[in-house]
Amino acid sequence: xxxxxxxxxxxxxxxxxxxxxxxxxxxxxxxxxxxxxxxxxxxxxxxxxxxxxxxxxxxxxxxxxxxxxxxxxxxxxxxxxxxxxxxxxxxxxxxxxxxxxxxxxxxxxxxxxxxxxx
Amino acid sequence: xxxxxxxxxxxxxxxxxxxxxxxxxxxxxxxxxxxxxxxxxxxxxxxxxxxxxxxxxxxxxxxxxxxxxxxxxxxxxxxxxxxxxxxxxxxxxxxxxxxxxxxxxxxxxxxxxxxx
Numbered sequence: 575x576x577x578x579x580x581x582x583x584x585x586x587x588x589x590x591x592x593x594x595x596x597x598x599x600x601x602x603x604x605x606x607x608x609x610x611x612x613x614x615x616x617x618x619x620x621x622x623x624x625x626x627x628x629x630x631x632x633x634x635x636x637x638x639x640x641x642x643x644x645x646x647x648x649x650x651x652x653x654x655x656x657x658x659x660x661x662x663x664x665x666x667x668x669x670x671x672x673x674x675x676x677x678x679x680x681x682x683x684x685x686x687x688x689x690x691x692x
Numbered sequence: 693x694x695x696x697x698x699x700x701x702x703x704x705x706x707x708x709x710x711x712x713x714x715x716x717x718x719x720x721x722x723x724x725x726x727x728x729x730x731x732x733x734x735x736x737x738x739x740x741x742x743x744x745x746x747x748x749x750x751x752x753x754x755x756x757x758x759x760x761x762x763x764x765x766x767x768x769x770x771x772x773x774x775x776x777x778x779x780x781x782x783x784x785x786x787x788x789x790x791x792x793x794x795x796x797x798x799x800x801x802x803x804x805x806x807x808x
Contacts, residue, residue: 683739
């Protein structure tokens with residue numbers, strides 16, 4: 575079945591540095607990908623919608639200059655957390671829609687990235 | 693108003709028993725989809741079951757079934773014969789709008805604990 579690969583699975587970085595998270599669709603083309611953030615024991619919160627070849631659409635309250643999203647190809651979207659601070663520590667997860675998905679197809683999720691900023 | 697409501701922060705069940713996880717939703721769209729996902733402590737999201745708004749029969753996938761009551765706007769997940777490996781967070785989600793572009797709206801989740 576369709577698989578979404580997210581890398582890295584865990585990352586620890588120092589405050590002030592930037593971290594890049596990759597989300598790849600392995601066997602399908604994804605014109606649209608989504609980035610979520612999840613705090614412990616809470617639900618997934620949509621951060622932004624990433625569209626191939628165009629600018630990402632950010633949800634209200636999400637700083638676009640801090641969370642840079644690049645969807646350069648039909649199989650790859652990246653999320654860069656710039657100048658990370660401890661409050662950015664969280665679980666980030668991406669998902670992707672197949673380009674020709676029907677209404678009955680779920681989104682395919684990556685396994686998530688646990689970011690810890692020290 | 694919340695689009696997806698999961699009123700049970702946690703549920704406890706003994707192994708081999710059935711359990712129902714509640715989910716109600718709010719939408720004005722006629723066409724929508726309802727999903728259940730499982731999230732174990734490792735963090736990945738695992739798709740369990742899907743119900744379309746026009747599907748007349750309740751969806752079933754192995755031990756999972758979705759009790760879809762459209763008039764009440766509820767989509768409860770029923771897990772039969774619970775197993776220890778079912779212990780996880782469970783999220784109900786809804787998808788509205790054009791299928792090719794819309795994301796999912798998630799509920800807050802229900803933690804399920806299965807005991808021996």
